[in-house]
Amino acid sequence: MPVTIIDVARKAGVSPSTVSRVISNNPRISKETADKVRRIMKELGYHPNEIAKSLVSKTTRTLGIILPRPADELFQNLFFSEVIRGIVAHASRSGYDLLMAAGTSGQEEVDAIARLVNGRRVDGIILLYSRRDDPLIAYLAERSFPFVLIGRSEQYPQVLSVDNDNVQAAYDATRHLIAQGHERIGFVSGPPNLIVSKDRMEGYVKALADAGLQADPEWIVEGEFLQESGYRAMSYFMNLPKRPTALVAIDDIVAFGVLRGLSELGFRVPRDLSIVGFNNLSLSELATPPLSSIDIGIYQIGYTASQTLIRAVREESGQLQPIIIPHKLVVRESSLPPADA
Amino acid sequence: MPVTIIDVARKAGVSPSTVSRVISNNPRISKETADKVRRIMKELGYHPNEIAKSLVSKTTRTLGIILPRPADELFQNLFFSEVIRGIVAHASRSGYDLLMAAGTSGQEEVDAIARLVNGRRVDGIILLYSRRDDPLIAYLAERSFPFVLIGRSEQYPQVLSVDNDNVQAAYDATRHLIAQGHERIGFVSGPPNLIVSKDRMEGYVKALADAGLQADPEWIVEGEFLQESGYRAMSYFMNLPKRPTALVAIDDIVAFGVLRGLSELGFRVPRDLSIVGFNNLSLSELATPPLSSIDIGIYQIGYTASQTLIRAVREESGQLQPIIIPHKLVVRESSLPPADA
DNA sequence: GCTGCTTACGCAATCGTTTGCACTCCAACC
């Protein structure tokens, strides 16, 4: 029913090949022919069938992104939308679309990726939330399918990746708290199988050590990237006989949970507890009190990931060194000395 | 290079047709043959080329979504991620993927949609942020391409759509404020070309009228779905000789801007100004004070939109009546009588 | 007038599937 290249060719009195060459601006077509063909295309409202194109060109101008397991929970965190925002901004500027596929369970994630990769539906893939032993990375690396990792891989260091220096970032956050005079500093971590959890924990421990302080295992708790985790961590910490006076939270959303819990219990921030988070979500400055946070440049990460991947897809041989997006500490009220101090 | 259906056929000693029929579970294939073919497929690591499949089946098991103009700004609002969350949850459960395309300007939006539609890249399209005179709706409706609108259309009422009763929602919000004793109630609206702005405004005006109050045009301002708009609106209102005592904000994010501005100027909420927003973002309860909001069930909207669209794509003849997702008012501190009253 | 080079285009194969139709068996029936 829709108009094909053959319809155009017939009406223009040329062969389909010629039309095809007009579309791809092949210089070997005379100007008159090209003009005529172009006119007919307009007239007929012709648009190339991208699927057919893909079949022969083996290319789709589409990037794929796999939504990590509980796609449901994922978006609760602004991190995700922010990184997608960056990806889409660059990709669309480069003429690429973004295909999102979700797997609901672990195995389904691999299935989802197999669908995209083997089904030739995408030219490259962006991987998120790299786990310490990630089957997706292995899958793609083995097939040498173009992909870029947001985060980093331990088993496959020689892989395109965009990341922060999370060790240093956590170091900076902790150091800042120490500089405020805190000596009892807790850490609310994320899922232990995520590399980012491990890295930030490492920076936290290192900062303490460098300051001659000791990381008390009692002051480290693990959770998810969810408010509830922060809430739980808060109630754990505040019930400790010897409470920390400051907290580093692995994510602002977790910090929000802490704040909510504290206010419910009547504690004041930063007087009773100072806190700094990660990601500097757009709402962090609206929290009560405004939340200090490490800005890791999420948008930039997404943007750069798309850039890197598209370069790789085009075989412009990207650098295999991980790309590190700089972070910066944004100090707000939640980690400053209390006004009445 | 990758293994095709022909490789499988050759190795199994059958024809490609047979392999294809095995894949689609055609009952006319004998069990032995099917088993053998399946074994070989595993052995060879065969995965069907979805592109080739799409070419002949004219179907892609993919839903498209067009990112409205300033894709950059868009995601700042949790509304977007939340609706996508709902879409992806349902779509992936039904075996559909989601393709996001962005246009940066008005014309590019139409181009983007043309690419998806005429390029046969998607089976259906989800449209967001319907404007009062939306070229995309016209484009799709004219081609009778399956699509569902999140929101509603004035020119094309006979179109699949998922929406709230925004008039009623705004009515409820305003009515709640009136019930608290407010008589001077302002409204911070959104872009006037969006239908949602118009609808909520209408409900606001109607609630006032029903209460015997008059909507003073001075107390209505327009803006974007951005914090800055709320901030500006706040400073406008608070400089009025005769200030409103309460505000309805078209979106929580706008309300956040108002809150921020008020706190900077030393005003207290709800004592100096009560406020209720829309969307009940996950962070609304974390605001200072916790923000009253109309919960419009964003996730549910996305979920239902996917459901409706997929049904339409499969020609299960969805209802053409707009589907209305119920809203509910969530009252929090920002619109309650001040504690010291 | 023949050769040889360009220019501008067409032919036909190809990409990896699906599917309508035809065909071959073989058992069952009269």
Place this chain on the structure above:
DNA sequence: GGTTGGAGTGCAAACGATTGCGTAAGCAGC
């Protein structure tokens, strides 16, 4: 023993493009 009929497969066309190669026309050069 010929006819039917169904079960199980294969042939080949089709989906809508791209592209290597071939070729006709035109012109220059000798």
